[in-house]
Amino acid sequence: MSTRTSDEIARAARTAVEAAVWAPSVHNTQPWAFAVSGDEISLRANPDRRLRLADEGGRQMLISGGAALFDVRIALRELGYEPEVRVLPDPDRPLLLATVRLRAAGEADEHSRLLYGQIRKRRTHRAGFTGTPLPEDLVDALVAQASTEGACLTPVRSESAVRVLSAMTNAAQAVQGEDRGMSLEMIRWSSPAGSARRDGVPGRGDTGEPRRTFPQHFEQRGYAWGNPRGAEADQSGSTSTGLVAVLTTTGDSREDWLAAGQGLQRVLLHASAHGVRAAFHTQALEFPELRRFLRRYVCSGASPQMIMRLGLVGNEDQDEVAGVRRPVSEVLEES
Numbered sequence: 001m002s003t004r005t006s007d008e009i010a011r012a013a014r015t016a017v018e019a020a021v022w023a024p025s026v027h028n029t030q031p032w033a034f035a036v037s038g039d040e041i042s043l044r045a046n047p048d049r050r051l052r053l054a055d056e057g058g059r060q061m062l063i064s065g066g067a068a069l070f071d072v073r074i075a076l077r078e079l080g081y082e083p084e085v086r087v088l089p090d091p092d093r094p095l096l097l098a099t100v101r102l103r104a105a106g107e108a109d110e111h112s113r114l115l116y117g118q119i120r121k122r123r124t125h126r127a128g129f130t131g132t133p134l135p136e137d138l139v140d141a142l143v144a145q146a147s148t149e150g151a152c153l154t155p156v157r158s159e160s161a162v163r164v165l166s167a168m169t170n171a172a173q174a175v176q177g178e179d180r181g182m183s184l185e186m187i188r189w190s191s192p193a194g195s196a197r198r199d200g201v202p203g204r205g206d207t208g209e210p211r212r213t214f215p216q217h218f219e220q221r222g223y224a225w226g227n228p229r230g231a232e233a234d235q236s237g238s239t240s241t242g243l244v245a246v247l248t249t250t251g252d253s254r255e256d257w258l259a260a261g262q263g264l265q266r267v268l269l270h271a272s273a274h275g276v277r278a279a280f281h282t283q284a285l286e287f288p289e290l291r292r293f294l295r296r297y298v299c300s301g302a303s304p305q306m307i308m309r310l311g312l313v314g315n316e317d318q319d320e321v322a323g324v325r326r327p328v329s330e331v332l333e334e335s
Helices: 006-020 060-077 110-116 136-148 160-179 181-186 252-273 288-297
Strands: 032-037 038-043 082-085 096-102 152-155 244-251 277-281 303-310 332-334
Touching: 006 032, 006 038, 006 096, 006 110, 006 252, 006 332, 032 060, 038 060, 038 252, 060 082, 060 110, 060 252, 060 303, 110 252, 136 152, 136 244, 136 252, 160 181, 160 244, 160 288, 252 277, 252 303, 288 303
Parallel strands: 032 332
Antiparallel strands: 032 038, 038 096, 082 096, 152 244, 244 303, 277 303
């Protein structure tokens, strides 16, 4: 094991943060900040970027932070370091989500390299999928990836359970769409096509008929489970719901939320490496009453952290836009 110079460690830490900013976050709010001091990276939550109405308790903010933490870990392994992670290390500093020390190690394993290669390629999908089912061995692998991080990914096989999740998502969406404050919050974190903004959900560049059934100002975050307008509205043929899955944790503490974020990102990167895209549905989980209902009647007592659909797409260029992220200089403090 070779000794690393301070300059090498500093470069590695910065590269890890550069990877972390590409993590998924609720409505692309990117609610994080980083600091590097010597051989330690600190990850902090940025409450100014929390969705104050949709995420009042900060659960989704911490899930987003967990996803960024996973990217730090996998980037450091790619660079030949073993990350020494402490989650929520200081009770007196609740915004400090984790510290990561860089410990020199050998070469990264093949799977870590595979995941690292997907960090900038992964995209959130916002439409239907092709009708091609995912191979069962790949589904099993995705379940195992979540388990590695202390989370549980459960494919929803029951048609009735899928209908329940769909109905609750659409009901929550309808209620949010009638709430002026919620509508304004979503508008704040959305941008028109061609915008120079480096956060929020970017608009689509086409002018075709929208493929979502939700109100216009929610179009970027509330999208249908398939393509309700039929195949004629989507030349790619992406009309299927795909595989519905729920990510859960045993508990519902801040530690669990961070674990959920790390498990989510591990699943997403593994899926991306095999050509699988994911669409997220957070609406029902933003109502405490609906989360309790899902925990009791759908999730067998586990705490639901994310509802998603997984599948294959026919023409990615029609449904996915280039990801936007703030530059590292805006989120990193170096000393």
